[in-house]
Amino acid sequence: MNVYQNVLAMVGNTPMLKVSNMDTGPCELYLKLELANPGGSIKDRIAVEMIAAAEAEGKLKPGDTIIEATAGNTGLGLALVASSKGYPLKIVMPDKMSQEKVNNLRAMGAEVVMTRSDVQKGHPEYYQDMAARLAEENGYFYVNQFENAANVEAHYNSTGPEIWQQMDGNLDAFVCGVGSGGTLTGIGRYLREQNSEVDLVLADPAGSILEPLINRNEEVEAGSWLAEGIGEDFVPKICEIKLANKAYAIDDKEGFNTAREVLKQEGIMVGSSSGYLIAAALRYCREQTEAKRVVTLACDTGNRYLSKLFNDEWMRSQDLL
Ligand SMILES: Cc1ncc(COP(=O)(O)O)c(C=O)c1O
Incomplete structure (x- = not known):
């Protein structure tokens, strides 16, 4: 075995x-x-790969904070990787997602920022725009599964x-x-x-x-x-x-x-x-x-x-x- x-x-x-x-x-x-x-989801695979790639490319260093925009599952995959590798993690999530995902993320040590589900790309409160902005303002590493x-x-x-x-x-x-x-x-x-x-x-x-x-x-x-x-x-x-x-x-x-x-x-x-x-x-x-x-x-x-x-x-x- x-x-x-x-x-x-x-x-x-x-x-x-x-x-x-x-x-x-x-x-x-x-x-x-x-x-x-x-x-618990397919997104574990990409979380492992995206963090390994960012480390290898020098985009992510010990002590850096990771941020991601996600419907929740990528966040849970990243929480697994971040906690096992020691990175702080912030998750930006639209508010239509299930409460179980939010509770699960918080239990795993991630900070969850909720934003609006009823706005589209280009709006400052759209989850992806918000994650990009928070990364820019605070020097976080934005994983960005949509472009990674x-x-x-x-x-x-x-x-x-x-x-x-x-x-x-x-x-x-x-x-x-x-x-x-x-x-x-x-x-x-x-x-x-x-x-x-x-x-x-x-x-x-x-x-x-x-x-x-x-x-x-x-x-x-x-x-x-x-x-x-x-x-x-x-x-x-x-x-x-x-x-x-x-x-x-x-x-x-x-x-x-x-x-x-x-x-x-x-x-x-x-x-x-x-x-x-x-x-x-x-x-x-x-x-x-x-x-x-x-x-x-x-x-x-x-x-x-x-x-x-x-x-x-x-x-x-x-x-x-
Ligand atoms: C919960 C969930 N997230 C995301 C996806 C889509 O995956 P991707 O982001 O690779 O397009 C799926 C299914 O395909 C899914 O069930």
Whole structure:
């Protein structure tokens, strides 16, 4: 049995689970269980890689304060790295994110600055603009997952190869969401290099600007959606959005109810964004006329959404049941 010397060494090498009780049409659907990372989400991978890259490039030195703009999971990954390496950490987070994430971050020693969810890029209270400004004013190291090449590299070097190996080099489609675009770009590039025919499918919350862009080359105004961590009002710098050759717009009702169904049918408690990914993957699977092997992600644990996704009262208040 493997014994780890350090919690950071436990990041990655997550299990792959075949969906066995849900209707996948003629296809096989597999979930890469990123919720099994020690910080509970796929973002542990990029936290390790982005901090290592900043240290190697001399951008981050002992005693420096780290700051990041995040829907919460990147913050939790960074909290893991920052506490094990001794850096103070500040997190700027939009106020629609779950209270569990805020409590979890504070418990891990991070300072959480809440800001508005109802403003877009360019507004001084937009979470990314605020993190950049605080970094500038105070000399913090701004990680900036939306423009950090190490985000893409983490997935190109680890998540992509793990998926390819776990599927024994036999994979027809990969379904993911875009927050920063790190997973789509890093995993997508790696998989296309192995099989140029692989379908890269975007699961996008209805209201995000990405699905209209991919399916119809249409530029739209962003609306709002309830998923935390996926969906965009702009295309992040590191995101090679054209890698996706197909996209599904998933509304909040379908996304949230799919996440609940995954727990009932497959016994895995995923977070809300994974519900959108799995809903899109199921739609893709059911539309196929021949057997295909499809992978999507269980991005984070549903434990951090007990007050929302797994709370009937909250679900009812949002008209989601
Ligand atoms: C919680 C969460 N955050 C972010 C993302 C998107 O990842 P990225 O920032 O790499 O685009 C996902 C899923 O893909 C997610 O479930």
